[in-house]
Amino acid sequence: MTTLPGELDLLIVPRWIIPVAPRGLVLEQHALAVHQGRIVGLLPVSSANALQPRERRDLPNHVLIPGLINAHGHAAMTLFRGLADDLPLMTWLTEHIWPAEGRWVNADFVRLGTELAIAEMLRGGTTCFSDMYFYPDVAAAAALDAGMRAQVCFPVIDNPIPGARDAAEAIAKGLKLRDDTRHSGLITTAFGPHAPYTVGDETLTRIRTLADELDMPIHMHVHETAGEVADAVTQTGERPLQRLQRLGLLGPRLQAVHMTDISDADLALLVEYGVQLVHCPESNLKLASGMMPLQRLLDSGLNVALGTDGAASNNDLDMLGEMRTAAMLAKIVAGAPTALDAHSALHLATLGGARALGLDEEIGSLEVGKAADITAVDLSGIAQQPLYNPASQLLYTCNASQVSDVWVAGRAKLRDGQLVGLNTPDILQRARELAALIAQGEPHES
Template identity: 60%
Template structure:
């Protein structure tokens, strides 16, 4: 029992409290107490009401759980939402997205797009997100100002990108940002080589050395399509994951995004290296990239997290919806109705995400001593009745419109569905103006 002689800053009294760890637990008639941004009490409601608290909030018909963690995305690409739909991956990238980025992406674009993405994610129950996009310093400033938690993956490619003239330039900027923010309580800097087909061995070696020196993570698109794997076999004589293993990149700090193509040999590499996989089902479905065998990975002991990918290929940043899709798709891929049940799906969207990002000692579950990153879902609506298992109801019958409140490090960023730090009307107006510029339209 923690020291509760000092007053709690906030005492929350939900109908259901789902800590995620221990697995499968749903607590009723329980409360959660916060002091100095951390969880200091979880216990029966009757005992909680005897504690001294500066603020007590009843959360009737609400499920309180860890904040959702969006383990992969490209935040500023919200401003390209719907720009080029219903196209295969490489056509989408080479003919539409890369040209649009070359024309439009600058610091202002990244700032406006990232703010829009952060607001959408907060309203969707996300307390932490991973971002891989250009001008990462700007994105870090947006994260800092908004109060959300984030991982910034420094984008690195073999050719010039907005904000970095060479791979060495991108790496240098990444090291500087890492050193500037290494003590930041909510921002983590990692290195993000884009993909095996855009980064050669020489630069991958440099990234491995730097990441090892700094004890930093590596975040990378891997095995997104069958064509990528075939191309690697033709060019290098080995599959991309095997190539990354040979170069020494795989390990507990490596985050492999997508992984829709997994052979028996790939699975062995993932398990032996303790590499995390980040599953982006809706983007993979929309681009017809393939199916990540989530249940097979889970049963083998691979840590599988979940991400939305960017809004240009998804087209939303709805991690709750993504998790529902992941749960349903896992059953179809595995041919088993018991694959990825609701409780494990929620774990994938919370604690598994924290483990993939290397922050599981601080967030991802509701435990005494952890940061108070939490979301309250309102299950009082017509579409949620009756409630037999609130976690099952959350995953299979609830949308992000049911997100009621959200806290990061004990600070409330969403109060009764209202953003507390960001101006929603201004964000919408700014996004609309970008849409008119990019499409060549003006207001009539």
């Protein structure tokens, strides 16, 4: 039995705890002890009642889970939510999103959009997010100010982008961000080459060399659509994954996002190199981009994380909703109702995400020694009754609105459904004001 420290900062006493590791375990009438930002004990309530923590939080109708991990998104794009819906991916990008970004995106835009996304994610139980967007230093600062954990991926494209004249400048600024944040305790960094069709061989080779030297992840959209793969084959004779293998980018540090088009040869490469995969089911469905063969990948032993993508293509950042969509989609794609059960879905959104980001020693499960990134979900509502299986109810009946409390590194970020430490009214007001200006410049789609 773990010996608890003489003093405790926090004792949380829920009805159930789903620690995620070991998988499938549900603890009832247990408490979770936190001290100096870390989990120091999981113990029966009968034993916990003798403790005298600085704060005790009783949540008699709640399930406690690890903080959710949104493994792919573009946080600042919350400001483009609903701007151009119901369009094919390339039409959406080339005729709407990219022109809007060219007109509106600057450092202030990224700061506000990231603040709005952070507020939404914390409200929905997400404690860590991976972000790939312009002005990554601004996004990192917003996360630090909010006390939220993030992997900040600095975007690299072989064209000028907001905040960088070329790929070389984007890489140089990204490496400076790495140096500036490496001891922050909350921010990690990754290379963010946008996609195989926007980044050439020379730049990708440079990224691979630096990633190898610095042991840094590479976060990249790969095989997002069948059309992308077909175009690559027509133009180069190679599937994008084959090209990435030739350039030496395949490996456990590569976080391949989307991967909706996977041949047998692709699957063999993914398994051989242990590539991390990030599934974004709702965005892929909305843009009709394709469907990741999730259960087949899991059955092959691959690690898969879950992400929402940006709010411009989802249109929310609700990871509980994303879990449910992933489970439903996995079943129809696999042709089996047993695909992606409740515990497996939760694993994708927690420990699977942590492993993909290289943070599984720190977060992703409620284990002694790990950071106290914790989410509490209220299961007392009408839609959650009767309650036979808390894991099943969590997956199939809950969304962000059932999240009541959130802690990051032991610090409360949401209490009784109210955000802590964020000026939410100010964020919302500024977002509405900017949206009014954007709407004037974006032609209305009838």
